[in-house]
Amino acid sequence: MLIVANWKMHPQTLSRAKVLKAASKRALGTKKMELVLAPPAVFLRDLAKSGRSARISYAAQNAHFEKEGAYTGEVSMQQVKDSGATYVIVGHAERRGAGETNGDTQKKVAAAFAAGLSPILCVGETSRDEDGDYLEELTGQLLTATLDIPKNKIKDLVIAYEPVWAIGASEAMSPNAMHEMALYIRKTLLEPFGKAALSIPILYGGSIDESNAKNMLEEGEVQGLLVGRVSTDPIRFGVLLRSLRATTTK
Ligand code: PGA
Helix, strand or coil: EECCCCEECCCCHHHHHHHHHHHHHHCCCCCCCCEEEEECCCHHHHHHHHHHHHEEEEEEEECCCCCCCCCCCCCCHHHHHHHCCEEEECCCCCHHHHCCCCCHHHHHHHHHHHHHCCCEEEEEECCCCCCCCCHHHHHHHHHHHHCCCCCHHHHHCCEEECCHHHHHCCCCCHHHHHHHHHHHHHHHHHHHHHHHHHCEEEEEECCCCCCHHHHHHCCCCCCEEEEEEHHCCCCHHHHHHHHHHCCCCC
């Protein structure tokens, strides 16, 4: 079970980031659960080196696809790797909203693998329509981003399905609807990747909190969650993590 804490542009200081990490670590318990902290990039190295733990790993929230060059304000996949991260989030809705295209995610996924990072590829439709056009949007995101992944690497990809309308919203998607989406995602990747597509972890993200996390894991056919807002509140995130100790999901 993989729980990704996307801190976005929080908290304001490294000392508060350390407090948040410590609180999350305490709440982890003994269950087989990997917590991936995705702090702002400037905190990565400090957090990753202080108190390493087999159950906590790190992700960058974004990185550039070029190895190096004149890209003011960007960080490269290799730099992310060097900072102690093992994952990188690619194609988050907030990056797509700032202009990131499917073509960019394709290059970023390939660059992440080349640097030895596991990409957490975020996909999800902006809105839903009666005709099912949103499924085409999703298919395009999935098939383009994975175009350059060698078949033997697909098992190291993580997919986070995050419907944009459920991010930062008041309610998450229902676990039943997520179940359908997980089947759709696997079916879409079955053609290019064969059976290996069946073992890609699929996470759900979008308004997950301490009241709906356990249910989503048990009934949504997902192998983990990507948590935004609640992951930056040490008390609420602690309650969320503790609630997962009792899940029946493996
Ligand atoms: P949220 O964010 O949990 O605050 O809805 C999720 C995300 O953006 O990944």
